[in-house]
Amino acid sequence: MKKVFLFRLFLVVALTLVLGLSLVSAQDDAFWSEAAAPYAGVTIHGVTESTPPSNYVREVLAPQFTELTGINVELETTSWDQMYDKAIKDMEAGTGIYDFVYIEQDIIYGYLAQNFLLDLSQFLRDKPELAAPTFNFDDFTTFIDSFKDPESGDVFGVPMEAFLKIYLYRTDLFNDPDIQAAFEAEYGYPLAPATTHEQYQQIAEFFTKYGDENGMELWGTTVQAASAHPSSFYEFFESVAPTFGVYNWGINMENWKATVENGGEMNSDTAKEALAWWLGLLDYAPPEATSSTWDEVAASFAAGRAAQGLVYGENAAWIATDPERSNVVGNVGVALPPLSEGVLDDAEAGTGYIGYYDGGAFGVPYSSKNQEATALWLQYIGQSSVQADWAVKAARIVQNATFDDPAVVEQDAKVGGYYTLMKDQGYLFAGAPPFPFHPQVREVVAPFIYSAIAGEITAAEALDQAAAAADAELVSLGFGS
Amino acid sequence: MRSNRTGWLLLSPTLIILFVVGFLPFIYVLWVGFHDWNVFSAREGMFWAGINNYRRLVFDNDFLYSLGLTLRFTIVVVASELVVGYLLAQLLTRDFPGKILFRIVHTIPLMIAPLVVGAIWRLLTVPGLGPLPYYFDHWFNIDYNIGRYADQAFITVVLMDLWHWTPFVTLTMLAGLSALPNEPIEAAMVDGANRWQLFRYIKLPMLRPVILTTMFIRIMDALRVVDEVYMLTNGGGPGTSNRFIGIHIFRVVFPKTDYGYGSAMSLLVLYITIVICWMLFTALMHQRSD
Numbered sequence: 001m002k003k004v005f006l007f008r009l010f011l012v013v014a015l016t017l018v019l020g021l022s023l024v025s026a027q028d029d030a031f032w033s034e035a036a037a038p039y040a041g042v043t044i045h046g047v048t049e050s051t052p053p054s055n056y057v058r059e060v061l062a063p064q065f066t067e068l069t070g071i072n073v074e075l076e077t078t079s080w081d082q083m084y085d086k087a088i089k090d091m092e093a094g095t096g097i098y099d100f101v102y103i104e105q106d107i108i109y110g111y112l113a114q115n116f117l118l119d120l121s122q123f124l125r126d127k128p129e130l131a132a133p134t135f136n137f138d139d140f141t142t143f144i145d146s147f148k149d150p151e152s153g154d155v156f157g158v159p160m161e162a163f164l165k166i167y168l169y170r171t172d173l174f175n176d177p178d179i180q181a182a183f184e185a186e187y188g189y190p191l192a193p194a195t196t197h198e199q200y201q202q203i204a205e206f207f208t209k210y211g212d213e214n215g216m217e218l219w220g221t222t223v224q225a226a227s228a229h230p231s232s233f234y235e236f237f238e239s240v241a242p243t244f245g246v247y248n249w250g251i252n253m254e255n256w257k258a259t260v261e262n263g264g265e266m267n268s269d270t271a272k273e274a275l276a277w278w279l280g281l282l283d284y285a286p287p288e289a290t291s292s293t294w295d296e297v298a299a300s301f302a303a304g305r306a307a308q309g310l311v312y313g314e315n316a317a318w319i320a321t322d323p324e325r326s327n328v329v330g331n332v333g334v335a336l337p338p339l340s341e342g343v344l345d346d347a348e349a350g351t352g353y354i355g356y357y358d359g360g361a362f363g364v365p366y367s368s369k370n371q372e373a374t375a376l377w378l379q380y381i382g383q384s385s386v387q388a389d390w391a392v393k394a395a396r397i398v399q400n401a402t403f404d405d406p407a408v409v410e411q412d413a414k415v416g417g418y419y420t421l422m423k424d425q426g427y428l429f430a431g432a433p434p435f436p437f438h439p440q441v442r443e444v445v446a447p448f449i450y451s452a453i454a455g456e457i458t459a460a461e462a463l464d465q466a467a468a469a470a471d472a473e474l475v476s477l478g479f480g481s
Numbered sequence: 482m483r484s485n486r487t488g489w490l491l492l493s494p495t496l497i498i499l500f501v502v503g504f505l506p507f508i509y510v511l512w513v514g515f516h517d518w519n520v521f522s523a524r525e526g527m528f529w530a531g532i533n534n535y536r537r538l539v540f541d542n543d544f545l546y547s548l549g550l551t552l553r554f555t556i557v558v559v560a561s562e563l564v565v566g567y568l569l570a571q572l573l574t575r576d577f578p579g580k581i582l583f584r585i586v587h588t589i590p591l592m593i594a595p596l597v598v599g600a601i602w603r604l605l606t607v608p609g610l611g612p613l614p615y616y617f618d619h620w621f622n623i624d625y626n627i628g629r630y631a632d633q634a635f636i637t638v639v640l641m642d643l644w645h646w647t648p649f650v651t652l653t654m655l656a657g658l659s660a661l662p663n664e665p666i667e668a669a670m671v672d673g674a675n676r677w678q679l680f681r682y683i684k685l686p687m688l689r690p691v692i693l694t695t696m697f698i699r700i701m702d703a704l705r706v707v708d709e710v711y712m713l714t715n716g717g718g719p720g721t722s723n724r725f726i727g728i729h730i731f732r733v734v735f736p737k738t739d740y741g742y743g744s745a746m747s748l749l750v751l752y753i754t755i756v757i758c759w760m761l762f763t764a765l766m767h768q769r770s771d
Contacts, residue, residue, distance in 0.1 A: 291628035
């Protein structure tokens with residue numbers, strides 16, 4: 001009798017839960033259809049970089065949103081340079097071609113300085129009927145702070161991707177007993193992911209020789225050193241220089257100077273040592289390294305052509321799990337990058353960082369002609385319910401709860417603990433410095449890095465000339481004197 | 482009078498379109514060129530700079546380097562294409578097995594968009610994937626890497642341009658050769674002229690208008706080359722070895738958003754192009770009046 005009672009009680013509770021959840025879900029769906037009713041049939045246009053997270057938005061989330069609301073979403077996924085060209089021109093001219101644009105964490109300060117973007121917090125306060133009950137700015141990780149106005153705390157972009165540039169290595173090679181023995185015999189210490197720059201270089205050297213001796217298309221490391229593309233500038237200044245203790249591109253944040261004589265660090269001895277080390281890795285990199293931007297580095301690693309490398313985390317998932325695109329499925333390990341002494345302490349103390357925490361958001365230009373429909377769209381992609389699958393497919397996480405989702409936990413094991421590393425040690429990494437002049441200084445400094453890669457000038461010459469050019473450019477832009 | 486009015490009426494749509502899409506933007510660029518205007522400057526907006534942008538250009542080593550590089554590239558490719566194009570045109574005036582197939586295959590690159598040409602050559606040359614680096618290494622033990630070696634990259638860019646545009650020169654030369662009157666050539670042959678003399682004193686003078694017109698078109702094209710080089714070299718590399726003036730202006734105007742300076746640069750390059758073309762045009766007109 002008691003068993004029957006308990007069984008009935010269980011049934012009642014289960015049914016209540018199912019009904020309750022269905023009701024909540026129905027209410028949520030009702031919100032979208034009701035709030036979007038005035039905008040049904042409207043088409044909103046966006047522009048973003050063609051990356052795994054953006055492709056997921058275009059292929060999965062946009063059709064879902066259209067089905068739910070009747071609002072059409074046309075998302076243009078293009079190259080990084082084209083994306084910025086199109087977005088900036090549109091916002092500057094106020095033409096209103098785009099209703100939402102991708103804002104990388106490093107450009108937000110420039111956009112805010114020019115008042116390009118709509119204050120989303122204020123917009124939703126002014127139009128509460130558009131505020132989705134399933135969307136909350138507080139659900140996001142602290143990465144959302146990158147898209148806030150430092151003074152008001154208002155949000156100007158809904159984060160859609162965030163990832164680390166991490167140290168990937170081939171576990172099948174690093175765990176091979178014969179290789180381990182050979183390495184230890186040569187260098188006198190056990191083979192393991194490098195913790196110092198010297199170790200990293202030696203591991204690269206070892207595997208390059210190993211590949212050569214065994215007739216394998218294998219080199220020691222990837223290097224993102226496209227010799228005329230900004231990606232090489234970024235690899236050096238945002239992923240390599242910080243591991244030597246040179247932060248913020250070596251620009252003094254108080255007086256906006258780059259040269260050592262003016263208080264900057266761009267041409268300091270440490271910076272020159274870092275650039276020389278990085279350029280030296282080209283000897284142990286696949287030949288495509290000097291043509292490799294961010295995508296090609298991931299492709300080289302996925303093809304099994306490098307034993308280790310610094311790779312953008314958004315690629316970690318497909319490299320580790322997609323056998324149609326990757327030759328190293330199941331053989332990917334993740335670690336912190338090699339560091340100079342004291343850098344980890346700086347990062348833990350909050351006075352430095354060990355690498356690049358990249359990511360971006362979608363923001364609404366003031367010039368958008370469909371701000372209401374776009375605000376609904378951005379809230380839709382910012383809901384917790386859509387995050388887990390997006391994280392599994394594109395290795396990006398922007399909300400705290402996503403880390404604990406069962407699907408993400410399962411994926412974490414396949415990608416060598418990347419998500420756990422991001423959750424536990426992500427705070428050691430940092431995004432780009434809050435420069436309002438980001439692209440201008442990059443364009444002035446980058447050619448010297450390109451010339452150093454091409455061997456036209458030395459690392460020291462490159463940074464001396466780059467720092468002087470940066471100082472001059474900053475003055476001409478009105479920063480510093 | 483009536484026919485004049487009808488003529489202007491019929492011309493007016495074209496003139497209006499030309500005015501809106503040609504003349505107005507030109508005036509706007511001219512106006513912007515006299516200003517300091519950078520979207521991300523600490524000073525918002527446009528500020529009158531007078532001729533400062535043009536004065537800066539004269540001392541801008543990067544600009545002068547890119548301009549010099551572009552002129553060098555133009556001289557090399559136009560001269561090479563004229564020689565190779567003429568030789569191929571001569572070949573096509575004769576009959577040989579497979580001539581029609583050769584003519585079709587030879588003309589195919591002309592039909593391909595410059596960006597696609599860049600992509601094709603990139604696929605051919607990219608280290609680790611392309612067949613050219615592979616065979617250079619395996620057959621000749623040459624480390625062919627256009628991402629790393631400036632000379633190799635420049636030569637590859639020249640070869641790509643030759644591959645793309647020589648068919649155009651061949652076709653114009655072939656048209657010119659086909660239109661040459663036979664009498665002077667036959668008379669010279671009767672007088673005992675050899676092949677070189679036929680070419681130097683008979684064909685070349687008669688072909689001069691065709692050659693100048695072809696040069697005119699190719700120089701304008703070569704001076705504004707951007708897309709295929711950008712695609713092949715990932716933006717003009719390695720280093721700045723292929724940063725032609727078009728790519729340099731692109732980087733100043735778009736990623737660097739230095740609109741004022743970039744506009745001045747564009748106008749100065751336009752002026753140089755016009756001067757070069759005017760010189761050729763004058764030569765052409767002079768030849769015709771002769």
